[in-house]
Amino acid sequence: MAIQKTEALVLRRFPIRETSLIAVFFSPTHGKFNGILKGIRKDPKKFASSVDLFTLNEVVFYPSRHSNLHLISQCNLIKYCLPKADRRDYWIAGKMMNLVDKVSPANQPNPELFLTLLDCLKQVGRVDPALLVRTFRIRLLALVGFRPYIDGCLVCMRRGMSQVWFSHQEGGLLCDRCKDRDSSAIRISPGIVKAMRMIETLPLTKALSVKLSWKDEKMLRNIVESFIRYHVSS
Numbered sequence: 001m002a003i004q005k006t007e008a009l010v011l012r013r014f015p016i017r018e019t020s021l022i023a024v025f026f027s028p029t030h031g032k033f034n035g036i037l038k039g040i041r042k043d044p045k046k047f048a049s050s051v052d053l054f055t056l057n058e059v060v061f062y063p064s065r066h067s068n069l070h071l072i073s074q075c076n077l078i079k080y081c082l083p084k085a086d087r088r089d090y091w092i093a094g095k096m097m098n099l100v101d102k103v104s105p106a107n108q109p110n111p112e113l114f115l116t117l118l119d120c121l122k123q124v125g126r127v128d129p130a131l132l133v134r135t136f137r138i139r140l141l142a143l144v145g146f147r148p149y150i151d152g153c154l155v156c157m158r159r160g161m162s163q164v165w166f167s168h169q170e171g172g173l174l175c176d177r178c179k180d181r182d183s184s185a186i187r188i189s190p191g192i193v194k195a196m197r198m199i200e201t202l203p204l205t206k207a208l209s210v211k212l213s214w215k216d217e218k219m220l221r222n223i224v225e226s227f228i229r230y231h232v233s234s
Contacts, residue, residue, distance in 0.1 A: 006030050007078065008059045009117065010051055011101045015041060022069070023051050024101060025059060028111035032104040035061050035072040049077035054093055054121065056081055068106050081121040092129045093121055096136050103144045103232055113143045119204050127208050130221065135207050137224050138199045146231055148172040150196050155181055164188055166223050168230040192220050 008025035011032070016022050019042035026032050039046050049057050060074035082089055100117055104110065120136045141147045149172030152159035158175045165174040165185035173193065179185050191212060199207045212220060 003060060003062055003073070004030065005058065005060045008033075008057055009081070009097070009114070009121075010053050010055050010057065011097050013051055013053065018042070021051060023072075025057075026097075026100060026104065026114060026117070027059070027109075028114040029109055031108040031110055032101065032106055033061075033070055034068055034106075035059065035070045035075075037072045037075060047072075047075040049075045051075055052080070054080065054082045054085075054090070054097070056118070081118070082124055085125060088129065089125045092133060093124050095133055096120055099137065099140060099228070099232075103140065103146065110143060113140065116140065116143060116204075123204070123208065131208055134217075134221050134224060135199050135204070135210075137228060138196055139204075139207070141224075141228070142200045146228075147200075148196075148227055150193050153178050162190065164190055164193055168223075168227050171231070186219075186223065188219055188223065189216055192216050192223075195220060 006027040006029045008027035010023050011026050012024040014022055016036065019039050021037045021040045023035050023037065024032065025035055037047060037051060040051065044050060049055065051057065056078040058076040058078055059072060062071045062073060064070050082093055085093070096117060100113065116136070116139050120132060123132055152173065153161065153175035154170055154172040155174060155178040161175045163176045164187070165179040166188050167174050167182040167185040169182045169184065174181060174185050195210050195212055198210050202210070
């Protein structure tokens, strides 16, 4: 295959042998891919980037025909995505990048997810971290095919329900007639459902401004986190 060039975020990195480094990159055109940077630990100036976490780089690589480990020939730093971050900022950004790493198959482009991650990294340290993580998780689920069904009851397709239950097991909403399908389903307010739809579809800055009562906000965060644990982490 011909040599490839792409912008890419560094999701993970770890040493190999005494002189080299393997980085897990995420790019809009190549998705998640592994690259080996030979000799970078022996000669840090060999590449125009230190391949730090949370950096955006221009990566030139030779795709391997026999493995998922590609040879990086150039790696030029474009920017640090968290230039003035503190420990909490790194922790929040790490949660988002770890989730992308977990849900992204190798070598499958997802440019919308790349841009969503990049845009959310720009908001780290600027907005409430809990709202940022909640918003990122909901948008990610929609972009990677794990979206819970929130357009009506997933059994009878009924819409406009005044009473709503959320089922992790079934993967979305149940109405009062169908809630017995999952005895562990959790009753939630219609306002939470409306908020989830808005967070999925609004521009990021407006999605981050979607407000709920303290009780509903806590419930929303809990069901999204539990849904990811049930369907993604298992």
